[in-house]
Amino acid sequence: MEMNRTQTDVYDAIVIGARCAGSPTAMLLAQRGYRVLLLEKATFPSEVPRGHMIQASGVALLKEWGLFERVLASNCPPISRFVFDLGSLALAGMPQGATLIAPRHGVLDTILADAAVASGAELREGFLVQEMQMDGNRVIGIRGNGPDGVQVTERANIVIGADGLYSLVARAVQAPTYDVRPSLTCAYFTYYSNLPVEETAIYVRDKRVIVAFPTNDVNTCIGLQFPREELAAFRADIAGNFLHIVGLVPELAARVRNAKQTERFLGVTDIPNFFRKPSGPGWALVGDAGYHKDPYTGQGISDAFFSAKLLAEAIDAGFSRRQPLEEALAAYEQQRNAQALPSYEFNYQLATFEPPSREMQHLFAALARNQVETNNFFGAISGTIPIPEFFAPANLQRITSQHDVPVPASE
Numbered sequence: 001m002e003m004n005r006t007q008t009d010v011y012d013a014i015v016i017g018a019r020c021a022g023s024p025t026a027m028l029l030a031q032r033g034y035r036v037l038l039l040e041k042a043t044f045p046s047e048v049p050r051g052h053m054i055q056a057s058g059v060a061l062l063k064e065w066g067l068f069e070r071v072l073a074s075n076c077p078p079i080s081r082f083v084f085d086l087g088s089l090a091l092a093g094m095p096q097g098a099t100l101i102a103p104r105h106g107v108l109d110t111i112l113a114d115a116a117v118a119s120g121a122e123l124r125e126g127f128l129v130q131e132m133q134m135d136g137n138r139v140i141g142i143r144g145n146g147p148d149g150v151q152v153t154e155r156a157n158i159v160i161g162a163d164g165l166y167s168l169v170a171r172a173v174q175a176p177t178y179d180v181r182p183s184l185t186c187a188y189f190t191y192y193s194n195l196p197v198e199e200t201a202i203y204v205r206d207k208r209v210i211v212a213f214p215t216n217d218v219n220t221c222i223g224l225q226f227p228r229e230e231l232a233a234f235r236a237d238i239a240g241n242f243l244h245i246v247g248l249v250p251e252l253a254a255r256v257r258n259a260k261q262t263e264r265f266l267g268v269t270d271i272p273n274f275f276r277k278p279s280g281p282g283w284a285l286v287g288d289a290g291y292h293k294d295p296y297t298g299q300g301i302s303d304a305f306f307s308a309k310l311l312a313e314a315i316d317a318g319f320s321r322r323q324p325l326e327e328a329l330a331a332y333e334q335q336r337n338a339q340a341l342p343s344y345e346f347n348y349q350l351a352t353f354e355p356p357s358r359e360m361q362h363l364f365a366a367l368a369r370n371q372v373e374t375n376n377f378f379g380a381i382s383g384t385i386p387i388p389e390f391f392a393p394a395n396l397q398r399i400t401s402q403h404d405v406p407v408p409a410s411e
């Protein structure tokens, strides 16, 4: 059955996907007075098998949107220390005042969707968008069905794909990709109780990365990344191989052996690296739909928040005629890329698992003796200091030339 709608039912924006990218986009547009329809095939609370450590830059946006306290209230501890352990040396610190937090997606995404609704967006859960409605090459709406199976079409001035890596919107409009890099890694993770940790730790051991961070309800997430060529061998004995790799960090492995695993092993085996052109006639992309990168240092949620903010500003500029919409959306792409490209490159480089260059070894040796600059290094990872600023040759030269200065006691 097709439901007929009249022209008055044209939304300002339809957002497909109500997680880290879609809900903030819908929320910010609704707060500006736009009529927004937010469509999500899942029903909340709903988990996704992906990491969820939010960097300081993402936490800053949660605070700006008044949502950080709600995340804290979900029994999720703030994290004020970052560890980067290369085996030969370990760096630990955090820029002053910076906080990370790692709520499960089932918690975070529900808070974000609720915030979109509280701001005035109309949310339909359990709604599967099946195709775009087109007028020539312009997207003018969607067709899909809710839980009752009834086919509906909806119209909007812009349809926003916040629908993740395999974006239907991107496929329908054949959004061009660029800066595409090979997929390098795959990831497995699980959760433990009775394994309290207070920090976010990244342990690098040869061609493996082991991460540990606290999440909701006194559970700890332990995750691994390794080269995707090793996937078949890993899958032959997931539990055994998982524990074997964790065993590369003996002190962590000992604690894992005494802890209780509270969930099954979750694997992510398709981790591509690409950018998509994020807008065209009647459509836009945000979050993973618009750009996907290796999650080595965990940037995706913060990037999704940031691009949601940029996109909502661009659409508002266009709809309110402060700027032609096409121009505003082109600026959105430029600003997204300016922020994302350095981190994309940095994570891709780390995900090659190539040993650190001599320059990086020199840097790490200098950082190990300099707490202030170590904190700045974590600022670059967690988004409080731009990566190009920290890794600028003159800055690295300044840090490494201080190699022999006495180490400050602490900040």
Ligand SMILES: Cc1cc2nc3c(=O)[nH]c(=O)nc-3n(C[C@H](O)[C@H](O)[C@H](O)COP(=O)(O)OP(=O)(O)OC[C@H]3O[C@@H](n4cnc5c(N)ncnc54)[C@H](O)[C@@H]3O)c2cc1C
Pocket (backbone or CB within 6 Å): 016, 017, 018, 019, 020, 021, 022, 039, 040, 041, 042, 048, 049, 050, 051, 052, 053, 054, 055, 127, 128, 129, 130, 162, 163, 164, 165, 168, 187, 268, 271, 286, 287, 288, 289, 295, 297, 298, 299, 300, 301, 302, 304
């Ligand atoms: C292994 C791994 C670990 C990671 N770890 C971290 C980390 O620690 N920290 C971090 O910041 N980032 C991490 N990331 C990245 C991060 O999880 C993502 O970048 C982020 O969650 C993307 O959010 P999104 O809203 O763009 O997309 P998604 O979370 O994919 O949401 C898309 C939504 O669209 C909906 N949808 C799709 N198609 C349709 C349709 N046709 N109709 C209706 N609804 C639809 C889906 O149901 C889904 O809810 C990790 C990624 C991976 C792969």
